[in-house]
Amino acid sequence: MNGFGGAMMRGLLLGGLIGLLMGQGFGGLAGMLGLLLQVLLIGGAIYLVVRLMRGSQANQRPVPAGMPRSVVNPREEQPQQQSTYFSGTGAGVGAGAAAASTGEDFVLEQSDLETFQQRLTEVQEAYGREDFAALRQLATPEMVSFFSEELADNATKGLRNDVRDVELLQADIAESWREGERDYATAAMRYSSVDVMRDRSTDAIVEGEDMSSETTELWTFVRPRGGVWTLSAIQQA
DSSP states (O other), X not given: OOHHHHHHHHHHHHHHHHXXXXXXXXXXXXXXXXXXXXXXXXXXXXXXXXXXXXXXXXXXOXXXXXXXXXXXXXXXXXXXXXXXXXXXXXXXXXXXXXXXXXXXXXXXXXXXXXXXXXXXXXXXXHHHHTOHHHHHHHBOHHHHHHHHHHHHHHXXXXXXXXXXXXXXXXXXXXXXXXXTTEEEXXXXXXXXXXXXXXXXXXXXXXXXXXXXXXXEEEEEEEEEXXXXXXEEEEEEO
């Protein structure tokens, strides 16, 4: 035993021996042993308290400077803005969302980009009108199935998704490739729109604000070789 505790213990032993030599005999020795036992008990209790305090401090993991303790994943606390009707899709919807292409690259024409811009407005307006016939002309069966489920869920809740005033702000081709007899292309779309949820009976807004807001998404299109482009996937950018 080192330090103050060791010095105190040695002092007690020395004092007991001196007392024994001065004539206190075994009675003095018994008294010394009783005192020594008390000191050991108190010292043991202090040792346990110190160990518990050190263990508690060790379990408190340091947090990097500038990061609030309550935030574990900033992405969870501050999700990216997305259209109301894509709120339940997570990373993306539809077949081939943002998948890495393994086919042959090819160059798109300006007319292809113009078609993608047109599809952006057509799909959103058709969705806002709940126009299933138009959606079947503009999107793949997988996407139409997803849209149908979302619209049916809204109707069950007595809601209607009002999407209007769609305006494209910027569009860039992110990727284009061929797989077999099909062409694929992904475009980054930054656009503004009014996107709110309304009560079907009163037309009152129950979710969102009746004002334009910006959204950026990756839209993937597919077509048979030489055919018409249809929407196959949407992912948050």
